[in-house]
Amino acid sequence: MAAGAPRIFVSHLAGVPVFDPNGDQVGRVRDLVVMLRVGRRPPRLLGLVVELSTRRRIFLPMTRVTGIESGQVITTGVLNVRRFEQRPTERLVFGELLDRRVTLVESGEEVTVLDVSVQQLPARRDWEVTRVFVRKGKKGGAFRRAKGETLTVGWLSVTGFSLEEHGQGAESLLATFEQLRPADLANVLHHLSAKRRAEVAAALDDDRLADVLEELPEDDQIEILGKLKEERAADVLEAMDPDDAADLLAELPTADQERLLSLMQPDDAADMRRLMSYEEHTAGGLMTTEPIVLRPDATVADALARVRNPDLSPALAAQVYVCRPPDETPTGKYLGTVHFQRLLREPPYTLVSAVLDDDLQALDPEAQLPVVAGFFATYDMVAAPVVDEAGALLGAVTVDDVLDHMLPEDWRETEFHLNDESDDETGDTSGKGVVPHGS
Known part of the structure; x- marks a missing residue:
């Protein structure tokens, strides 16, 4: 090697930003592509797998990398935005x-x-x-x-790198991506082989796997759940948001549903059965059964303490629901909603019953998806209560669940495609089709 040639350990490249010559970020490094060679020759590094802001993964040849320094990669600015497809002779380092x-x-x-x-x-x-x-x-x-x-x-x-291996571990891969959001880690898993995906899922703890499963396409969810031991599969379902877990259970054969439900805690299983009793595209089928519920004698300070729970999604933390006992859904009589902004404007000792928004009509559990979407658009809401005929709070629908069901079924697997002429804009006008990455 030439004197002073940089030696870079690949763990330092995981997730680092990629910039064009003007200093604009074009994406982040998600993997490295190498080609194993005949005999004992070291693998050649062909390029980087870069994830654009659109979540599309492209191939960046090393010939277009002008610098790797201080936690960043600099490119020539010429990118081919075709989606990356791994060739049989290539290996992904991570x-x-x-x-x-x-x-x-x-x-x-x-x-x-x-x-x-x-x-x-x-x-x-x-x-x-x-x-x-x-x-x-x-x-x-x-x-x-x-x-x-x-x-x-x-x-x-x-x-031993060229040998097919069974039972490959996942520790270093998980350490490499431990700072990723669940949606981003789900994207990583989706692009792994089925064998590697199962190994990574086995190494994740239940809560982390539950968060990631919620972000995966349906086929990946079923595949991963099917490879877990039944006791662990039940634990992971319990750790998921109830509505997401119910949606996943509903895709399984009836016998599998019953086996998993029998292994869950009775209260959690009851929630699953209740959610699965509603049609999928209704408020009852969309709702979560775990909103923030307070009694009318709770204070603003009590409400803010509940809202601070880091395990809550931003949508669920946006408001609390005031109900008569019992506090678990289905509750006693639903009295109204207190929005987070109102909580911030009131003294801590104020009772939540004194600052209720009781004019906002709640959703019926049988309300269809277009009605639910119209409700959110009309009232600029991020979450809405679902109340039955007896006036009990059954749960809450959040805007992310509405979007999940309004987008195409395969939206998690579909790229946000750029303009069809983008290849020409990046200088690829050959029209020759697929070429080796290393060329």
């Missing part, structure tokens, strides 16, 4: 190389890959994988990291 079990050539000992470094070749624009950071000893389980000596060795000092 998705396929990290956590792999390989063998030290000298000792024959099995080690786990924690990281790899890449380096630019002297007097050329080509990049290669040069070093491998490994840990000796057995792999850690889903909830703990194995202890063992770590060391950095040259690529030629290990073997």
Whole structure:
């Protein structure tokens, strides 16, 4: 290698922003693409998988990378915005190389890959994988990291990357993406192989997996849930928002539904059954059964304390519902709503019953989706109460659930497509179709 040529460990590139020459951010690095070569030659780094602001993933060749420094990648500004498609000869570093079990050539000992470094070749624009950071000893389980000596060795000092491996771990991959929002981590999982997706799901804790499942397409949800042990699948469903869990359960065969419901806590199972009793595109089918419910003698201070719960979505935290006992849905008589902005304007000791919005009509559980959407548009709401004929609060519909059901069924898998002429705008006018990434 040339003196001073930078050696970069790939873990430092996960999620870093990518900028054009004008300093405008075009996306973030989500993976690296390498090509394994015949014999003992180190893999060639072909380029980066970059996620644009539209969630589309594109391929950025290393020939169009002009700098990697200070937590950022600089490009020439010329991008081909075709969606990235992995070729058979290519490997994704985060998705396929990290956590792999390989063998030290000298000792024959099995080690786990924690990281790899890449380096630019002297007097050329080509990049290669040069070093491998490994840990000796057995792999850690889903909830703990194995202890063992770590060391950095040259690529030629290990073997086993080209072999198909079963039971590949997910620790380093999860550590790489641990700061991602659930929707972004779901996007990562969606682009992994089914085998790798199952391994990552197995390593996530129940709450994190529940959050991610809520953001995945239906087919991925069913696939992942089906690969979990039934007891754990029930635990994950309990950790999900009730409406999302009910939607997922409704897609399973009746026998599977009943087995999972029987393994859940009785109260949670009762909520699931209640939600599943409503037609999907009604207020009852859209609602969550866990809004913020307060009695009329609660104070503004009590309400603000409940609103501060970090586990609440912004939409559910936007208002509280005041009801007679019991406090769990279905509640006693629904009295009205107190909006978050009103809570901020009142003294802490004020009773919530004194600041109610009781003029706003609640939704009927049988109200169809167009009616629900019209309600939100008319009153500029982000959440709305659902009340039955007896006046009991059944739950609340949030605007995100309305959008989920108004968008096309495959919207989570559909790119926000750019203009069809975007390829021409990026300089790709060849019309030759698919070409190798490395060309």
